[in-house]
Amino acid sequence: MHAELKGLGDISETLFLPFYARVIESRSQRPILKDPAAEALADAFLPLFYHSERPLYRHFSRGKMNPLMVKALVLRTRYFDQLTRHYLQRFPQGQVVSLGVGLDTRFSRCDNGQATWVELDLPPVMALRAQLFESAPRTTRLTQSVLEHLWFEALPPCSVPRLFLAEGLFMYLPETELFELLNAMQTAFTESELVCEMASHYFVKNWGWVIRNILQNHFHMRDQAAFHSGLGSAQELEKRVAGLKVLDEWSYLDEKQELKMLSWLRLIPLIRRFMWSLHSRF
Secondary structure, three states: OOOOOOOOOOOHHHHHHHHHHHHHHHOOOOOOOOOHHHHHHHHHHHHHHHOOOOHHHHHHHOOOOOHHHHHHHHHHHHHHHHHHHHHHHHOOOOEEEEEOOOOOOHHHHHOOOOOEEEEEEOHHHHHHHHHHOOOOOOEEEEEOOOOOOOHHHHOOOOOOOOEEEEOOOHHHOOHHHHHHHHHHHHHHOOOOEEEEEEEEHHHHHHHHHHHHHHHHHHOOOOOOOOOOOOEOOHHHHHHHOOOOEEEEEEEHHHOHHHHHHHHHHHHOHHHHOOEEEEEEEO
16 A cells, blocks of 8 residues: 655644544554554555655654543544444434545444445545545545535435534634534534534634644644634534534543543533534534
8 A cells, every 4th residue: 555645735634633643542552442444554654754854744653642632532533433323323324424534434443334424525635545545335535625515415315314523623614614614504404413523712712822832833734734713612503503403512521531630620611621522413
């Protein structure tokens, strides 16, 4: 397997963070999530990254990340996996739509042999996926920006409500365009479900420089690799997207067994929601 990196944008390069978090966790002694597919793909990147001129790629060639970041990213992935499996139990022939799919390998972990899957991302990302992933059964690849609503019409037919996944995506989008997208989805996909991660509006406004510093100085990502959108509460999401109903909220800090002494921070709402995920129905 050979991979070439061409034209990945500033934000698209963030796809390597959750990918390598899964690889590192999967290879650990007591993993909370196993991802053999990601482990195999990581081997394809090693020679390419090791000799790259980009500090970002050389960083990943070492196969190391902050342990707390790894744990948080993998816990998020596990939560999205759990909701995907629960959806497929209710709708075995449903459709799972991954918005900003990146190097996601959820199909290999969650497919039930009946559902259809849709992978959507920008052209350079989808070109990379085409090099790395064989065509999976019942899977459609869409090469578009999530903000271009033309993809609505490109989805394969589905007789039951769909499940839309936006893992590590929405905080990177301009806020006005993000809520235009969500309101358009509310109109087009009534009764479908959305699982998305959001950043706290307070955090983006007052502490966004921390994320920018981590992405741009530690990982050597470029200028646009920063958070641009925030949300104050589940109630705000319901207010800004009329008709949407939040079914569940989840934070890394809810995972008491894995985060142990840090989990008490979940009792402080502002901290619990600095980065959190929401499961909603349109």
